[in-house]
Amino acid sequence: MEKIKRYFDRIGLALPDPVVPDSELLCKLQYAHCTTVPYENLDILRGKPLSLDTDALYEKVVGRRQGGFCFELNGLFAWLLSQLGYEVSEYAARYLRGEKELPMRRHRVMIVKATDGTWLCDVGIGEVCPRWPIRMEEGLVQRQQGEAYRLVRDRFLGWVLMDERDGQWRPFYSFTEEPQLPVDYVAPTFWCEKHPDSPFNKQEMFSLKTANGRITLDGNVFKEFDGERVTVRELTAEEMGAAYERFGLAYE
Numbered sequence: 001m002e003k004i005k006r007y008f009d010r011i012g013l014a015l016p017d018p019v020v021p022d023s024e025l026l027c028k029l030q031y032a033h034c035t036t037v038p039y040e041n042l043d044i045l046r047g048k049p050l051s052l053d054t055d056a057l058y059e060k061v062v063g064r065r066q067g068g069f070c071f072e073l074n075g076l077f078a079w080l081l082s083q084l085g086y087e088v089s090e091y092a093a094r095y096l097r098g099e100k101e102l103p104m105r106r107h108r109v110m111i112v113k114a115t116d117g118t119w120l121c122d123v124g125i126g127e128v129c130p131r132w133p134i135r136m137e138e139g140l141v142q143r144q145q146g147e148a149y150r151l152v153r154d155r156f157l158g159w160v161l162m163d164e165r166d167g168q169w170r171p172f173y174s175f176t177e178e179p180q181l182p183v184d185y186v187a188p189t190f191w192c193e194k195h196p197d198s199p200f201n202k203q204e205m206f207s208l209k210t211a212n213g214r215i216t217l218d219g220n221v222f223k224e225f226d227g228e229r230v231t232v233r234e235l236t237a238e239e240m241g242a243a244y245e246r247f248g249l250a251y252e
Contacts, residue, residue: 002059007080010062011036021085022115027132030121033077036066036211037245039126044193046252052182052189053080065248068206069200070124071189074108075182077123087113092184093175094157097127102157105166106188109175111136120151120161126207126216129172134161146227206247217243 001015008015011032016025043050043066050072051057057076060066067073078088093107112121112133119133132144134151136159141150148164149172158176162169192200199205204218213225222243224231235243241251 003062004080004083007058007062010065017247019084020115021081023117023119023133025084026081026086026112026114026119026121027032029077029081030133032130032210033073033123035211037073037208038249039063039073039124039205039207040067040247040249041205042066042068042249044067044201047205050189050193056092067206067247067249068124069126069192069205070108070122071113071185071192074122075185077121078110079120081110089177090180091175091177092180092188093173095173096160096171097163097173099180104188104191106192107130107173107175108117108180108185109173111177120159126205128163128214131209162206206244206249208247215246217247222246 004017011029012228013028013032014027017192019025050068052071052075054076057068057072057079060072061068061076068076074090078090089111091109091111092105093109094103094105096103097108108124110121112119118136120136121133122129128147130142130144130147130149134142134149136151138151138153141148150162150169152160152162154160154174157174160174164170192198194201204217206217208215210226212227215225216223220235220240222233222235244251
């Protein structure tokens with residue numbers, strides 16, 4: 001239980017006693033994770049091979065207080081939820097937002113059964129995304145902090161998470177219910193690390209949710225989203241270190 005307590009400390013929560021694996025705790029966990037653990041690709045940029053081994057992920061996120069991207073963050077979060085008594089199933093997803101053609105499956109998501117319902121959970125996205133779990137109910141519009149989401153079914157894509165923008169619903173990502181093993185994520189992780197078409201090995205892709213929005217770093221462009229207000233700055237080399245610190249990362 002000491003490892004669990006350290007994980008809770010990492011995301012700024014007190015370990016409850018007793019632990020009840022319900023949706024209330026699940027919501028607290030996802031929100032806390034998204035606002036304390038950054039989405040980042042620093043190890044990829046520095047050529048440090050990624051490991052999806054649970055102990056290695058735990059040491060990276062909890063021990064060294066780094067973050068990671070979807071295969072890492074959702075993998076470790078799934079482990080935490082399982083340890084707390086939730087029933088977790090992991091799936092491979094297609095990230096559809098901004099895509100003109102159907103992409104390969106290069107996202108990791110999980111369905112979590114709590115004592116009071118079944119939920120889609122995801123702590124591995126750097127863009128605008130749900131801060132709290134999404135109830136697995138087709139067609140139900142679920143609003144979160146000025147954003148709206150719903151799940152629909154597609155004969156080929158399976159479950160499709162949609163989000164609303166400017167009054168229109170757009171596909172976010174999709175997945176079919178074929179349970180994945182950790183080894184199934186090794187190949188897409190390697191693609192993200194090494195393939196010339198991967199967006200993850202070009203420049204900084206950092207993101208961290210805040211109470212009213214999020215902060216991001218794309219290359220040397222730092223953005224701070226605060227409600228409807230967005231501040232954009234192009235950083236000099238001397239300013240990059242301070243920007244890294246906003247995400248809890250060390251600039252070398």
